[in-house]
Amino acid sequence: MISEHDRIINTLKQTDLFEKSKDSFINELVRQSRIIEAPKGKILFSQDDNAEYFYIIQSGWVKMFRETLDGTQAIIDIRSSHDFIGETAIFENYVYPYSAEAIEPANMIIAPLSTLHDELKNNAIFSLHMLHLIARQKRHQDHEIEHRSLQNAPQRIGCFILQLIPNENKKTREGLTIHLPYDKTLIASRLGMQPETFSRALSKLKNETDIVIKGASVKINDMDKLIGYTCAACSSIFPCNNMTSKNKCENV
Amino acid sequence: MISEHDRIINTLKQTDLFEKSKDSFINELVRQSRIIEAPKGKILFSQDDNAEYFYIIQSGWVKMFRETLDGTQAIIDIRSSHDFIGETAIFENYVYPYSAEAIEPANMIIAPLSTLHDELKNNAIFSLHMLHLIARQKRHQDHEIEHRSLQNAPQRIGCFILQLIPNENKKTREGLTIHLPYDKTLIASRLGMQPETFSRALSKLKNETDIVIKGASVKINDMDKLIGYTCAACSSIFPCNNMTSKNKCENV
């Protein structure tokens, strides 16, 4: 039986942000943190709320989004284990610049922004490390913008699927079966399209690339064929190290 | 007659990135920097080039872009005076993650990345300051992604025009005339649309909001009308502090 204290420490040490932090800081952070469990649909915070805490995801999926007066949502990103959320409020006068909602049941560590902020002020290496991570998120967004302007709907879905492939399999390029991590409707809006478009685009992708869809499972028979179709309209070359929870920051 | 040395110092001190830096570091940076003049069309560096320097723009406009094998370009951003470019190569193994080209004649300071990197390692305040700036660029991109999914072509143009308004006028909301800073074709691709679409969308915007177009000049008669039309499909409220060269980082 592992104590909550130890669980928090384990998670923090697996988080890119804290992987190089000294135990003294980790312990300090743990003292001020607690674990929360969010059911599907739970709103963690809303855009323009005052911000005291940031979140480190242990498991589950969380969407970051903004919405207009008429309720239309724009999804900024969807994050999963070992990602952090809400930390940029430090630079926004401690106001969250977006809303966050658990879209699959999520376990998270919730920790005070002030502790993070203090460490950033005092520890240049840590600041630089976080700068590194944010700079990569930014590059990731550059690609996202590019994808939305150059790729069509089936290609965007293909790209999404390719990013779900574990790194080992990316190297061997052997066929495998992967599972869509959350609702297709959500994937659709993550990719900036309507659910109906997603459905039709997915079956077009199926016809073009010999993948087999069964519910949320996607069987890739010929990865090169999928890559050839998907990455034709992209400036990067597969495997494009497009940051996901599993394979980000390989070159740190 | 101002020496080049003094011109560089003046520019650096006006750059957000260095506004709080000590003279000792500024002087060190100046010793290793030089001014370059880039005519329209000059390529500063290309995606995947090895990176030794970053650029600080004194005047002119520079586009950051990536391109696919077939030559299609995706514009990441277009920057102007007091912005910096290429600095994130520090976090990409000293390889530029995008290409850069002067699209209007530009004066720039070119300085070694290593000097910047050293200062980041040694100076937590400076690292945190840069983190601050990059975090805001990231938020800016969040908005960009939102705009591309929620706004139609005329609204995107309206938003672009609104961002060109000086801060004082944003407050008074009085009418004024502004000038488009570079070719309409480039604005079009900056906004992710075709030149033809831009032309048609601009005349639709004209009909909807009582602006008057004459070549590159845009006369805004009723700013509230322009805002009402443009910002209807956006999650932010005007003035949305959407980072441009002139008004970014007001709350630092």
Added chain:
DNA sequence: CGAGGGTTTGAAGTGCATCAAATAGTGTGG
């Protein structure tokens, strides 16, 4: 088994892209 959300399918509409061509604007050399 039945309710409700997620997903798919169909039909019609819209916005933007594309292709083609005319027009306006700019810089050049005479």
Added chain:
DNA sequence: CCACACTATTTGATGCACTTCAAACCCTCG
């Protein structure tokens, strides 16, 4: 200052991708 060449911009006609609205289907779970 004008004519030419060249580019930027606009306009027209058409096509396609995605959206929208409507309805059916399917899956899960009480």
